[in-house]
Amino acid sequence: MANADAAKEYGVNSALETLPTAMYLFGMGSGALFAGPLSETFGRNPVYLTSTFGYIFFVLGSALKPNFGGHVACRYLVGLFASGTLGSNGSSVQDQFSFVGRTFAFPVIAWANVAAPVIAPIAGGWIIDNDKLGWHWTEWVTLIISGTAFLISFLFLPETYLPKLLDWKAAHLRRLTNDQRYVSQHSRNLKQKSFGQRLRSRLSLPLKFIHTEPVITVLGVYLILLYTLLFTFMSGFDQIFRRAYNLSAGQTGACFGTIAAGATSFMFAVPGLYLGARRKAHLTKDATLEPEFRLYPGFLAGPLLPAALFWLGWTDVGRIPMWSVLGACFLFGLVLMALYTSSYGYIVDSYGTHAASALSAITMLRYIIAGGMAMGTRPLFTLPGFGVQWTMTVLGGVAVLLAPAPFVFWKMGPRLRRRSLFAVSPRPGPGEKE
Template identity: 45%
Template sequence: MQSFLQYRRFQKHVAAQYERDRVKAQALNGNETSTSASAFSSAPTLHLTQNDVNTDSRDPEKAEFSKGGDEAHLQKNESILESEPPTENAGRNPLDTVTTAHTNQSIGTAIGTTLTGIEVRKRSTKEGGEGNVFVVGYEGENDSMNPRNWSKTTRIGATINIAFIGWIVGFASSIDSAALPQASAEFGVSEVTESLATGLFLIGFGVGALFAGPVSETVGRNPVYIATLTLYMLFIMASALAPNIGSQLAFRFIAGCFASTPLTCAGGSISDLWSPMERVYAFPVFANAAFMGPVFGPVVGGFIASSPLISWRWTEWITLIISGLVLFLITFFQPETYAPILLKWKAAHLRTLTGDSRYRGAVEIISETFLHRLGRALYRPFLLTVREPIILLFALYLTVIYIILFTFLNGYTFIFTETYHFTQGLTGLSFLGIGIGLCFASLLVPIIYTRAQHDLAHIRRTGGDRLPPESRLWFAMLGAPAIPISLFWMGWTAYPSISPWSPLAASVLFGYGILCVFISCYQYIIDSYEAFSASALASVTLIRYVVAGGMVEVAIPFYERLGVQDTLTVLGCLSALLVPVPYAFYRWGRRIRMWSRYAVV
């Protein structure tokens, strides 16, 4: 609904700009309409290559393909750029026909080259033929149609909607883990087998992430959100109705595939709405929600599973109901934010107003097919993982964090139920400690924002204009040591003779650490790889979810054979090995980026 209203607003905005600038076009064309149609002069045109289109902005997620004001366009376009063959018209003097065709073409060309935000360049053969094409961009940095220039109320509302998406799909990934005893008893399988319902959902997350980029680049963010959330809900419903373990596992895997697509696109939507500096505040909102989902899943699921009044299958029904509310918000209140699609709409309105087919959004003149983009999306993440140490190490770091987090889904039963004899509902409630830690990590945002402003002011005084990607690592450097400390603390104090408040307090420190690392990893990769960030993040997402999904199956035997203390010690040592990663990249990150063929310097 919001996309439809947005499309209509674009129509009015473009019509107003067209009327405003048409007078300039007629003034430019006035002398030429009185000359012969055969006399043409060619003015130099602005040639934009595909690389220019992709790299004009320092922040590729903004996708502003052209900039400029009226003065630049008037200077650039003081003569007619192109002529088209005249058409014959019965009943009219041939000379009049030629003159009229020339006049209409000249006026159309003059309007195209006078409109602010339109860049003119030659169309290559690969792009569909020869001649000029009018590449449509925003009117300027203050264009009200640019999502980053919307009111803060609108942008905050859109960000909250995106955060809800991250929350609910994370919630769906973990809620089944709280009902393992009841579900396994009904299906007649072991708890290890039933835990595949969680593991396969996570693996589906990783697989689906590969397809998110090409789809959103073709149709925009909102169609992806609406379509994939709808399909995900259908398979969640199918999971609730599953008659046997095989169908449940199949439906959960497919639901995970569709759930990952909106989650993967959400980071891009945040970048569409907020500048790099503003994302210091905006991205933690989404990151917090994305982690809160898996935390709240066991909280709700534990009480549902232990209730004598309802079936364990209500874990799926509750997920479906909340997902429906999120889908309602997205459908009726979420605007489209993907700049290439917005500019495609603008170009379509200009073609309708002028009758000139040369108006094109940058995405429309790229000859790359959807299948080609999909093929690149499938191989490039693996290529980047092999060649880029930045991606490899940060993917490894996030994978370890997700292994720990999702093995807790089964491990908390050993830590709190068996050690302290917590009920099933109270064990689920214990996950709130991690949630409290996530909130504590958010308290760092004002401190880091102030530091970023101070550093940016210094950089501008020395002639620079942006913070280096390494500035994004401050969160991780303040939070990384907390992860192994929390695991050692929890493991070495989880004894019946020690109060359960000790491991609960340790879980708060764990939540604080994982959010700090997640924020830094994601934003560092986006800033370091810019045009390749979608492929880089797809690689990180695929690796961490597939491995974490597999480790869910290992969690129960792991805790059973090693015990709580040794299991958490092993996980703590593993996370401790990766603590130096953000510090190393903060010190040598620029040098490493200089060696890369994909990263920016």
């Protein structure tokens, strides 16, 4: 919401309005390469707390009044340090919950990841509309929220990575017994290699996943499309609402609430998915199911994604009431949440102990490419003869091609995991040997 005002204040071309958003996404993508592997080496908490501490300082840099180059650089570094949390939070869910428990817990984390970027512009729009505040206050409010979250995490967030917990337990037993034989496997592995060797080996994992894992490649493309759409919406709402319906910045920001409402409405389906998981697991708390169970929301959401995009594109005209476009945004929010939960849940269950590296790979892909696409698609909204209608039509056409992906993984997933070097081996199918 602040991009246009920031560009105006710094006297830069309107074509560069989306550059701060794109640089934030590039920072998220490049940082995600490190987040997962580092959390598997040092534990989740050191990554969360260290990265958030750095993130707060660069939000402060954005809130102060640098030149445009300084503002863009701060936005990149904000994204770089923010990736410490987004790159590992799915793995923290896996650390703490069984398969059945993750059915309920992961959508809560996914909701925070999906809804927050579309709730923030609601406040941002009204802040910008207030002459006494201005766009810098979008950064100050972010700083206040982030600082509070950091303090709460620093005081109360527990470590969840099991190998790290076993390191601590072994160290405690050594102190109690003075017996140096108590050493965890994780600690033993760390001693066999230098820090540089460990880091190189861990950082290469996400790149290997992109190279060798079809699950990561295809779901990565799906999530790239979703995040391209999300951040295209964020940069294109001026065209979709503000100019088409002559709305103020505050009213335009409030329109993002329909996407958040759609994402929130998916949560009503979560108890049903949880009960379904429990029944399929024969009401056993610690039972496991095949990762394909996570694909159920995607079966319905896949075909609805192009429907939402075509609906939005071809009813975004002044003579059609704005409620139609808001309905399309609501459906997009619902679909976004369903596909995000389905894709991430499938990856976490498929890759087990390697889930952090798998999530790093897919996070890196989606943010770097979405950053480039957010810049590339923004001019399409204002291109004569193209506009909102054809921009959404092109993106909807891509969504049509990707709609069968959940069905393909339902059929091919076990075979792909069996061939993978990193995935959890599936149970044999009918007629197959153990």
